[in-house]
Amino acid sequence: MELQTLDTAKELDTTLQHLSRPLLPKVLQVQQGIVRATHDFMFRKGLTQLMPLMLSPITDPLNHGVVDATIGYAEQRWSLTKSMIFHKQLALLNPGLSSIYIISPNVRLEFADRAGTGRHLFEFTQIDFEFKGKDRFFVMEFMEELVNFVFARLNKEIPELLLELRGELLPQFEKWPVFRTEKLEAALGPDYEHIKSEEMTTPFWLLNHKREFYDKEDPAKQGTYLNYDLIWPEGFGEGLSGGEREHEYHQIRKRMADVGTNEEAFSHYLTVAKEGGLPKTAGAGFGVERMTRFICRLKDVDEVTAFSRKPFTSAIF
Amino acid sequence: MELQTLDTAKELDTTLQHLSRPLLPKVLQVQQGIVRATHDFMFRKGLTQLMPLMLSPITDPLNHGVVDATIGYAEQRWSLTKSMIFHKQLALLNPGLSSIYIISPNVRLEFADRAGTGRHLFEFTQIDFEFKGKDRFFVMEFMEELVNFVFARLNKEIPELLLELRGELLPQFEKWPVFRTEKLEAALGPDYEHIKSEEMTTPFWLLNHKREFYDKEDPAKQGTYLNYDLIWPEGFGEGLSGGEREHEYHQIRKRMADVGTNEEAFSHYLTVAKEGGLPKTAGAGFGVERMTRFICRLKDVDEVTAFSRKPFTSAIF
Numbered sequence: 001m002e003l004q005t006l007d008t009a010k011e012l013d014t015t016l017q018h019l020s021r022p023l024l025p026k027v028l029q030v031q032q033g034i035v036r037a038t039h040d041f042m043f044r045k046g047l048t049q050l051m052p053l054m055l056s057p058i059t060d061p062l063n064h065g066v067v068d069a070t071i072g073y074a075e076q077r078w079s080l081t082k083s084m085i086f087h088k089q090l091a092l093l094n095p096g097l098s099s100i101y102i103i104s105p106n107v108r109l110e111f112a113d114r115a116g117t118g119r120h121l122f123e124f125t126q127i128d129f130e131f132k133g134k135d136r137f138f139v140m141e142f143m144e145e146l147v148n149f150v151f152a153r154l155n156k157e158i159p160e161l162l163l164e165l166r167g168e169l170l171p172q173f174e175k176w177p178v179f180r181t182e183k184l185e186a187a188l189g190p191d192y193e194h195i196k197s198e199e200m201t202t203p204f205w206l207l208n209h210k211r212e213f214y215d216k217e218d219p220a221k222q223g224t225y226l227n228y229d230l231i232w233p234e235g236f237g238e239g240l241s242g243g244e245r246e247h248e249y250h251q252i253r254k255r256m257a258d259v260g261t262n263e264e265a266f267s268h269y270l271t272v273a274k275e276g277g278l279p280k281t282a283g284a285g286f287g288v289e290r291m292t293r294f295i296c297r298l299k300d301v302d303e304v305t306a307f308s309r310k311p312f313t314s315a316i317f
Numbered sequence: 318m319e320l321q322t323l324d325t326a327k328e329l330d331t332t333l334q335h336l337s338r339p340l341l342p343k344v345l346q347v348q349q350g351i352v353r354a355t356h357d358f359m360f361r362k363g364l365t366q367l368m369p370l371m372l373s374p375i376t377d378p379l380n381h382g383v384v385d386a387t388i389g390y391a392e393q394r395w396s397l398t399k400s401m402i403f404h405k406q407l408a409l410l411n412p413g414l415s416s417i418y419i420i421s422p423n424v425r426l427e428f429a430d431r432a433g434t435g436r437h438l439f440e441f442t443q444i445d446f447e448f449k450g451k452d453r454f455f456v457m458e459f460m461e462e463l464v465n466f467v468f469a470r471l472n473k474e475i476p477e478l479l480l481e482l483r484g485e486l487l488p489q490f491e492k493w494p495v496f497r498t499e500k501l502e503a504a505l506g507p508d509y510e511h512i513k514s515e516e517m518t519t520p521f522w523l524l525n526h527k528r529e530f531y532d533k534e535d536p537a538k539q540g541t542y543l544n545y546d547l548i549w550p551e552g553f554g555e556g557l558s559g560g561e562r563e564h565e566y567h568q569i570r571k572r573m574a575d576v577g578t579n580e581e582a583f584s585h586y587l588t589v590a591k592e593g594g595l596p597k598t599a600g601a602g603f604g605v606e607r608m609t610r611f612i613c614r615l616k617d618v619d620e621v622t623a624f625s626r627k628p629f630t631s632a633i634f
Contacts (some may be wrong), residue, residue: 307365
């Protein structure tokens with residue numbers, strides 16, 4: 001075995017320091033509370049849990065570039081799943097499933113420009129849920145209720161920890177304010193999401209994002225979209241994104257052409273849509289580490305990790 | 318877009334049939350019950366949850382060959398994690414963490430010889446836990462208690478489902494029987510694990526497996542090991558494996574040499590061990606889909622999946 005260079009000795013030191021922070025066990029307990037409370041909420045609401053898949057021939061194309069992560073196995077290519085979006089839609093084909101959720105790692109190999117945002121990790125945990133036959137209003141209300149449920153549970157289970165980390169107990173929110181991207185942008189300029197997040201003291205909804213083909217275009221107003229993001233206040237930024245989904249063959253192909261998605265990669269998915277198989281659904285996914293960060297008022301989402309996973313940054317463990 | 322060939326049309330059909338089975342939602346509810354009850358048990362016992370990592374420069378070498386799964390990112394190679402074994406050991410370096418658990422997908426790209434075992438998936442969910450300063454007796458008792466807790470909870474929450482799927486409610490077990498590999502092998506021949514699993518009606522422990530370097534060798538009897546597998550009865554086979562862990566530098570290197578592990582790949586891990594950093598731990602990991610299979614008495618573990626993941630078998634979603 002070679003002698004360690006000074007550089008790797010330093011990297012090991014940094015890794016062990018990150019791992020050994022006195023804050024870490026406390027932050028992890030908050031995160032664990034979020035996960036347990038979410039499981040209970042989902043069960044009460046009748047959602048069925050699916051296990052995550054990390055490999056699939058198709059995955060979320062995302063609306064921003066990331067490094068391709070594929071491997072070869074059993075004579076085909078498999079992508080590391082960037083979200084469970086298509087599997088959620090497809091699973092709801094089962095007549096016995098009307099609503100599902102999945103707690104899954106998401107691998108998104110971001111480029112270096114996201115290394116220092118404080119909001120990105122190149123792998124993180126997402127809680128994804130999807131309802132058959134429901135619309136955006138239903139999903140938004142569901143999420144508002146989920147947040148109040150989780151926060152009330154944490155206040156009850158770990159009040160001292162919250163006082164220590166956050167300085168106060170968690171609030172209960174009434175109906176969240178709703179804004180639209182195009183109006184905020186007109187008022188605040190291109191950095192509207194961040195500015196509004198800084199300004200607000202309650203979570204809010206931001207509607208109408210032009211992004212991946214699977215988020216439904218508003219049939220009443222083409223070029224606008226029936227999707228929604230939860231934005232955490234106090235500058236913590238985006239914490240959930242969701243939408244009503246495209247499920248009709250011709251509309252999916254139109255949207256794929258609009259955003260430049262390669263149809264070939266989705267040929268089987270398109271076949272299901274063509275044969276009328278894709279159910280009408282709406283759903284969302286929220287980041288566990290980001291919710292933990294918001295609750296604990298941490299500067300960087302990487303403070304939630306035991307093993308640092310900052311975008312485009314090497315690691316030794 | 319090309320016309321579908323007959324073969325792919327058939328594959329799509331098979332995939333949708335697998336997904337649409339009337340049995341699936343019921344099996345998923347059992348699995349969900351296992352996960353929720355496990356979270357509650359862990360919380361009561363004071364374990365802290367860590368989120369899974371799917372990518373790491375080091376991962377479990379496993380004691381059987383699988384297809385290599387690595388990707389390039391941020392100027393280094395990352396392996397898809399085959400288990401969280403090293404991260405469990407390292408996380409316990411944090412003075413504030415005395416016991417942890419992780420619910421994580423495990424990717425193990427098995428070869429074709431495991432396609433038809435009924436017990437293997439090339440990705441599955443493992444519940445991993447590890448205790449600082451504890452021994453095998455503690456972990457075995459912990460697992461026995463966990464199984465009774467989960468089974469009692471399922472009996473209470475979903476009795477009708479259990480009656481339908483399993484034909485009866487779940488039992489509560491007294492102390493599980495304990496066997497040793499070398500004695501069973503002498504009595505039953507090379508297929509001893511399967512034969513004994515078929516013969517038994519309660520879960521049992523099987524001690525002393527020669528395998529990965531990280532399972533502790535018995536200092537009192539070299540060439541035997543302080544590890545343990547849970548074997549489900551009625552022929553369902555292995556459902557958990559665990560062990561006390563090697564944590565001393567020279568002993569780890571001896572064991573690596575014994576089983577042919579490449580030291581280079583573990584240079585940082587060895588440095589931590591050399592500097593006395595690796596804590597004395599013991600733990601285990603159990604497969605969620607295998608426990609679900611046992612409870613539901615399913616022929617094949619793949620019946621637990623929404624999207625089939627049989628070893629060395631292609632998929633379209």
